Amino acid sequence: MQSNLSVTEENYIKAVYHLQQASGSVTTNVLSAKLVTTPASVTDMLKKLKAKGLLLYEPYKVFCLSPTGSKIALEIIRRHRLWEYFLVEKLAFGWDEVHEVAEELEHVGSKKLVDKLDQFLDFPKFDPHGDPIPDCNGLMSSVEQVSLAYLPIGQQAQVTAVSNQSTELLELLGHKHINIGTRLEVLAKFSFDNSIEVKIKDLQPLNISEQLAGVLFVKTL
């Protein structure tokens, strides 16, 4: 069950996955632009990935990942986003300086390492950029569900989940009259402390701290 792919193959698979998300299928030219390489190099790799059963590809046609390929892509993305979360939350990196390093760390494939890292980080659901982190089975929150911290001003949303079940968190949510299903609107965001002012119907506007916003997940309305 271990796939044993080269760093290059993994980077190709991840790139195909991300381009698919945007447009359903991918072309040689688009992929070569994304990877900053030549179309000829891409064609070489496409044949290789097809031979390994990871890509559905016929010459001159658009292509997409096979089910196996998609599963591997999600493993790589899981590693990438977990490491990003680690770098920001534990090593005090800025969210804008983690990508390059995660681009390397994502290729350390030990399943045990990744699952233990996930546990150490308390199973985060979103990376520092607000992108969902696949769990150990490749499942992740739908992209509609995002951390409250990433909503723009004026956005209306409904609380769908909290990433933490501690009594401290539940106490705070009770005090602010916030529950799963609560509808709210972002009134303002303050860069000084990254706090957010939100409006809940029939209540006074209230302030959400950076810490709280980070663990509150909502779907936009």
Next chain:
Amino acid sequence: MQSNLSVTEENYIKAVYHLQQASGSVTTNVLSAKLVTTPASVTDMLKKLKAKGLLLYEPYKVFCLSPTGSKIALEIIRRHRLWEYFLVEKLAFGWDEVHEVAEELEHVGSKKLVDKLDQFLDFPKFDPHGDPIPDCNGLMSSVEQVSLAYLPIGQQAQVTAVSNQSTELLELLGHKHINIGTRLEVLAKFSFDNSIEVKIKDLQPLNISEQLAGVLFVKTL
């Protein structure tokens, strides 16, 4: 000042360093055995490392790392041992299952990553196997200085350092009459809790917990 070496080149440099430690200089045959490769492949790489100024090498002679090569070796070893420490102390790996993973993580070269990891781990001086971790300048405790946790029964030693300056630690050391310079002998080791019984002259035998032994560094006598 960034060296930008391949994983293979880094593994060669590290192997040369370790073999040098044992015997002062290295031969093609010995290195090929260590890296499980052929002497011909080693010769190829030796020429490449010489061309890069990392190795002092003349055909048919023994060779050793240049000052630059040594510095790079210490950076790789620093990364390897810091990751091993991280895996054991933060991710709850067993000390016997970290080497393979660290063998991969050591090649992620970001200086910022490594120094922040070091800080996050509180600047550990020894890895889980008792080997010293070079600091950000490549300096490390002499191999004579080891954690008390790694001394065999019957060994006499003298306390040389503690890896932590907390008041809690100093309080405990005061209570046990242990100072820098204190001479002791290991009487027994208990695998149940990894505690150690030591004898200090003119005092009753006393028990050192696993936690305390881990931060007490000694030189053997």
Next chain:
DNA sequence: AATTTATTTTAGGCAAATCTAAAAAAAATC
């Protein structure tokens, strides 16, 4: 000192990943 043995290097080749230039196919335009 001559011969045997061990070590090391060279020569030539292979696989992976890349490139440039040319050919083939598909898409867009007239």
Next chain:
DNA sequence: GATTTTTTTTAGATTTGCCTAAAATAAATT
């Protein structure tokens, strides 16, 4: 529908790291 343009693939090289087999050198034996 024919022609131009774009996209994609193929052909042939290059670089890195590795191999085997043969040649060169050094070390050990007699």
